[in-house]
Amino acid sequence: NAGVTQTPKFRVLKTGQSMTLLCAQDMNHEYMYWYRQDPGMGLRLIHYSVGEGTTAKGEVPDGYNVSRLKKQNFLLGLESAAPSQTSVYFCASFTGNGMGYTFGSGTRLTVV
Amino acid sequence: EDQVTQSPEALRLQEGESSSLNCSYTVSGLRGLFWYRQDPGKGPEFLFTLYSAGEEKEKERLKATLTKKESFLHITAPKPEDSATYLCAVLGTNAGKSTFGDGTTLTVKP
Numbered sequence: 403n404a405g406v407t408q409t410p411k412f413r414v415l416k417t418g419q420s421m422t423l424l425c426a427q428d429m430n431h432e433y434m435y436w437y438r439q440d441p442g443m444g445l446r447l448i449h450y451s452v453g454e455g456t457t458a459k460g461e462v463p464d465g466y467n468v469s470r471l472k473k474q475n476f477l478l479g480l481e482s483a484a485p486s487q488t489s490v491y492f493c494a495s496f497t498g499n500g501m502g503y504t505f506g507s508g509t510r511l512t513v514v
Numbered sequence: 515e516d517q518v519t520q521s522p523e524a525l526r527l528q529e530g531e532s533s534s535l536n537c538s539y540t541v542s543g544l545r546g547l548f549w550y551r552q553d554p555g556k557g558p559e560f561l562f563t564l565y566s567a568g569e570e571k572e573k574e575r576l577k578a579t580l581t582k583k584e585s586f587l588h589i590t591a592p593k594p595e596d597s598a599t600y601l602c603a604v605l606g607t608n609a610g611k612s613t614f615g616d617g618t619t620l621t622v623k624p
Contacts (some may be wrong), residue, residue: 406557433610443618445571446534451603460611492557498610502548502603505557 404428408493408506415483415513423478423509425493433496434476435460435503436468437491445492451476483513515607516541520615527592527622535587535618537602546613547585549578550601558601592622 407428415421425434427446435450437460447460449468465487466480476495478482480487490510519538527533539547546565550558562571564580571578577588577594588602599619603612 435611445614447611450611494557496610496612499545500563502546502550502560502563503558503561503612507557508555 404505406493406495406504408509410509411507412510413512415480417483417485417513419483420479420481421483421511423481423491423511425458425478425494425495425506427474427476427504429463429495429497429504430473431497432457432473433493433498433503434470434494435494436466436478437492437494438462438487439508440489440494448478448491466472467508485513487511488513516604516608516613518602518604518613518615520600520602520618521532524619525614525621527589529593529624530588530591531547532588532592534589535600535620537584537585537587537615538583539593539602539604539613540583541604541606541613544604545607546605546611547580548603548605549585550603552599552601552617561600565591566573589620592620594622594624596620 430479436448439446451470454473469477493506517540521536549561552558562578567582599617601617604612605612
């Protein structure tokens with residue numbers, strides 16, 4: 403049981419490049435989330451999904467897009483990376499009740 | 515809008531010196547209050563869920579309690595390996611989207 407798997411773990415992008423971060427969960431959770439975490443700012447919600455085929459904006463969605471075509475996968479896309487998107491990105495999944503979120507180990511992204 | 519405020523931002527303790535972390539919250543229809551532990555360079559790890567005022571949960575040296583406005587994470591006789599950032603989050607009636615506090619960074623010196 404792998405839980406939540408994020409790929410890649412590290413990435414360096416040049417300004418203007420695009421990339422996709424992949425999150426996969428094997429727990430059959432309905433809810434999935436993408437957060438960014440910057441020093442001194444805590445977790446900030448980018449986008450989330452309450453089920454396959456659904457997405458919704460969080461508190462910092464600008465510059466990001468997401469897709470949830472399959473229940474187990476939640477993709478985060480950066481169409482034109484900016485230095486302000488340098489951060490650690492965490493994916494999480496949730497059943498909807500009971501135990502809390504299960505987080506992945508994070509993707510450390512640097513945009514130069 | 516749901517809100518979570520954690521205090522203090524940072525706490526330094528000597529090994530064996532017990533203390534408490536505070537999580538103050540406002541939420542529309544509490545469905546759960548969650549505590550997580552986050553080690554440097556890793557994702558948060560779930561510790562406890564509390565559902566109603568008066569409820570308590572324990573795990574090793576940690577005990578979480580809940581009132582209608584606050585939750586406390588009590589740490590009894592901490593060890594250096596308890597050093598981490600502790601996050602509090604609430605889940606309200608906006609199903610599936612928790613609100614997180616900014617965390618308390620605990621450092622336990624040997």
